[in-house]
Amino acid sequence: MYKALYRKYRSKTFDELYGQEAVVASLKNQVKNNEISHAYIFQGTRGTGKTSAAKILSRAVNCLHPLDGNPCNECENCKRILNESVLDVVEMDAASNNGVDDIRDLKDKVIYPPQALKYKVYIIDEVHMLSKGAFNALLKILEEPPRHLIFILATTEIEKIPATILSRSQKFNFKRISVEDIENNLKRITELEGKSCDDEVFTLIAKTADGAMRDALSVLDQLLTKNKDHIKLEDAMEVLGISSSDLLFSLSSAMIKRDINSSLNVIDEIYREGVDFNTLSSQILSHFRDILLVKTLSDPKKIVYTTYLKEFQNLAGSLELEDILDIIEVLKELALEIKYADNKRVVFEMNAIKICNRSSKKDLEGRIKLLEDRINNLGSSNLSNSLNNQINNSDNKIEDSYNNFDDNYYNPGDFYKAEVSPTEKNFTSANEENPIENIKEASSPTIEKKGQSAIIENDEKINISKEDNAIKDISLDKIKSDWDKIISELVSRGNKGFAGFVCHAKAEGLHDNILELVFEEKDSLFYDYCVMPEHKTILPELINNIYGTNIDVRMKLQKPGIDKLEEIFGKNNIEDI
Structure with a gap:
């Protein structure tokens, strides 16, 4: 009967184990110094040598003539274990023997001394598959083990093993085998089989094996069964089902x-x-x-x-x-x-x-910078003329919003008509005829006019006293009705770029002193600009100065499905996406 390569070339000594130097050194020292533990846990990913190491250890502890911690594989005990003709070394699969009755039956058997060897060794593979009751039964054996008994537990999921079992066992971690070690072993076995392969074949198999020697040997086994003396890269790709x-x-x-x-x-x-x-x-x-x-x-x-x-x-x-x-x-x-x-x-x-169709960060930053430069250039001479010159097909929406600045512009003092003096009221009315000049004068600290200095240069009069003039009832409708004026105030304060972007947002909610501004999905570029750290405080500071209250601003980007989730779970229970 044909024997698979991973069984035919299974490591027979610790020195033949690939990529597990730390584990090998520790186990060899225990055998040489006769410091054998009653329970071991070998954990690691598939195909890394856990079962092979368990079989080697079972022979090493029973070997009549060990060589530097390795079994000699020549003495009577080693040969009987290799031939599987002795009952004192038992290998069982926990996946199919995972019930409490299986472990209780095991418990009844382990109390008897070995028939022919020095130690009774039980190798339990995939031990994490045991049931809770089976683990409890196994725990009783590990608490008071007979002197002749050794348990070797192998698992790929150590996190599923109870802490009570782990604390009574020596744990050894089997790491993934390196690509170089897998390649070297594949080359050695290929030569022993009298075949040859392209070097790229060994590299490809080693990379796809993901650190598992058994997986690599299974692929090589499949390749070597072809009626070819030399295996090419195309053959390996065909077997693995991968593209070139x-x-x-x-x-x-x-x-x-x-x-x-x-x-x-x-x-x-x-x-x-x-x-x-x-x-x-x-x-x-x-x-x-x-x-x-x-x-x-x-x-x-x-x-x-x-x-x-x-x-x-x-x-x-x-x-x-x-x-x-x-x-x-x-x-x-x-x-x-x-x-x-x-x-x-x-x-x-x-x-x-x-x-x-991806957009790189560099592209996004470039587009934002271009739009910002255009917006900042709008007020250089005459706002209305600049807007008309800047309109083009790609920026119609942004430019139209600035045409609104021209058509709907009001004097910033309009916010405070109810609170300012009669003199300031008269000044406001006199200046409503030329709003463009007001923008320019607001941005120039050297120009002083009667009444305007009271609005622009005197912070105490701009920031209305919360104690005397605070607006008590701030509603969402009030903010919506004042929205165009708020945008114009941003322009008058020198934040033309930010105003041109935030004007595309809509005030959708006001609760818990938080004003929610929502951008449509197509305006994601404007949203990205407005939520930059350097721009986040511009609008809250202005709104708080205008209304004399503590209102925070939260900006959101409207996405499909979010409105439905908010309707079901409530806005407060949906994180910003």
């Missing part, structure tokens, strides 16, 4: 260049090769991870295992770091979404288009 590196580079290059047409064509070519989209999403995510590492590390060879390092460097050089992170963020969400999608191809193509 050339196609991955073509896809990633198209995404980086924002070329939707090329991206979709490459996806179609990969689809026709029969590659599963779950596998492809994982591959492309790992691909961009390698680009990220090449971009950020001075010596990426240490953790980027590839023969295409130059190609990765070329791609990394054409991208900003923030751009790579944005792409990886989309691919990370894709890897989660595609698992449960009915039509995986549509989901993958949709996210590929999303990556091609």
